Amino acid sequence: MCSGGTLSILRSDSYVDLSQYRDQHFRGTRYDQERLLRKSCTLYVGNLSFYTTEEQIHELFGKSGDIKKIIMGLDKVKKTACGFCFVEYYARGDAENAMRYINGTRLDDRIIRTDWDAGFKEGRQYGRGRSGGQVRDEYRQDYDAGRGGYGKTVQCQFYKFYRENDEPHNVVTTQKVRQE
DSSP: OOOOOOOOGGGOOTTTSOOSOOOTTOSSOHHHHHHHHHHOOEEEEESOOTTOOHHHHHHHHGGGSOEEEEEEEEOTTTOSEEEEEEEEESSHHHHHHHHHHTTTOEETTEEOEEEEESOOOTTTTBOOSTTSSOHHHHSOOSOBGGGTBSOHHHHHHHHHHHHHHTOOTTHHHHHHHHHO
């Protein structure tokens, strides 16, 4: 964990305050998790394109301070990028600046979001969805080229339709994309 001061209520900064999100897989009490979050130099970065590179992350987040480590989120089955990463800074103040100035900005034509993370542990770089990616991509109904097309449940429905109707697998997808 990095060194850093505590926030007092009088110096509250809504951009760096803790969000309501808590990692449900955290091993420990809610109090322990919040204590770690308040000292953390690590950020979770979400809503990334599957095509965003570590170099792009470094270029953007490096504007807030010296980066210790970037861990790209991977599909646990395919070992390909799945739309999130962790950025660890050396100093809490640099991470706070990233929360203030980078959260909500555009990267690869996507509005990214940042949140505090209690600290990276091995294994957390993998998506938690049943198909290997992120849970939110399992149920997405829309087509999102930056996140691999349709959500996994919609893709499964397409494949089932193709098998049942003996159609080439790209017919429905191509027609849908042309309509949009």
